[in-house]
Amino acid sequence: MAALDSEVQSIKNRFGIIGNAQLLDHAVRVAMQVAPTDMTVLITGESGSGKESFSKIIHQLSPRKHGQFIAINCGSIPEGTIDSELFGHEKGSFTGAHEARKGYFEVTNGGTIFLDEIGEMPLATQARLLRVLENGEFIKVGSSKVLKTDVRVVGATNVNLLNKVEQGKFREDLYYRLSTVPIFVPPLRERGRDIELLFRKFATDFSEKYKVKPIALTDDAKELLLKYRFPGNIRQLKNIVEQISVLSPDQKEINAPALAMYLPKESTLPALYSGPGAHENISEREILYKVLFDMRKDVNDLKKLVLESLGNPAEAAQILKDNASLFESLRNEDPRPSNEMVLNINPVRTQETPAEQEEVQDVSHVAEDDSLSIVKKEKELIMRALRKNNNKRKYAARDLGISERTLYRKIKEYELEE
Helix, strand or coil, rough: HHHHHHHHHHHHCCCCCCCCCHHHHHHHHHHHHHCCCCCCCCCCCCCCCCCHHHHHHHCCCCCCCCCCCCEHHHHCCCCCCCHHHHEEEECCCCCCCCCCCCCHHCCCCCEEEEEECCCHHHHHHHHHHHHHHHHCCCEECCCCCCEECEEEEEEEEEECCCHHCCCCCCCCCHHHCCCCCECCCCCHHHHCCHHHHHHHHHHHHHHHHHHHCCCCCCCCHHHHHHCCCCCCCHHEEEEEEEEHHHCCCCCEEEEEHHHHHCCCCCCCCCCCCCCCCCCCCCCHHHHHHHHHHHHHHHHHHHHHHHHHHCCCCHHHHHHHHCCHHHHHHCCCCCCCCHCCCCCCCCCCCCCCHHHHHHHHHHHHHHHHHHHHHHHHHHHHHHHHHHHHCCCHHHHHHHHCCHHHHHHHHHHCCCCCCC
């Protein structure tokens, strides 16, 4: 046992893995034991926890260490090109395919492919991957010739793949084929004093890089550091240490109040959605858009409900009139604070004016136009962002605050492709 622990420490030193947490040592131990085999491995853990380091351990300790190692982020490749990237294509197989191209599975024959964010892989590509894992066979896009490859696949994900299986977004047979040997990389907040070790390591590195004094923490700052949840894990801790090293070059010790200035406040946003897919990556802007659209839909439903449920047109007209400011604010995507969002329902008026009758007659048309305008506005925003960035989807997606994959899907949905 002591010899095995010594070997684990040696491997951690070799691959720059810092920490003594039991969960971390267990993950390293499993990677060491599975490396000499050809078994498929699925690495799970939160984003920024260091999953790629374990894929390198598996490759370097395997008989394939002299072969090629390629790391691919499945979430960063558009759905329309991922098959070509992984399996290659023939000349003329699709628009823009001016020449034949080898895919990663052909190029990496005899080596290892690390598929990060494998949960983002489209279903059609999952079927192709399953064939590679089971038979070592694949077909290029636009070809009918079956090719052979000898590639070891190591997958990684920061989402619950079983949930995706239940949602029909991930193949069940592929899940069980991938997770022959699962490795769980613990999040930073579950690694105890490892946080201090990593802080000191990064402080030393940035001290040498920026030619400043290495920063240290007071006891109260250490306690604050250990209590912080680090949603971004090691990547976030490294960024924080770099900020402190650059912005506080003359401070030898950092106390708790000074450290608190560099720790982002915990999110206080309410949990908007807790159903399937709740733990997938969703930008704050997408969440806000969803809230605004849902609120607008609720208002339209409310208008119709008022018309349908109240037999007296004068009463309906008065309710709509009294709440005109609320409806208008939501129509302009400027929701008021919750204490203003209270319907003003006053006693029924016995008299109705011609103006009120006219307003009641026009309400149903307004509600219908409002609901349709959501799609129009989203389509217009996408078109404007594409024009502004000369149809470069990467930069258009960044301006819109959505992922490139989401933008690609919207372009297809609204038939905006040229």
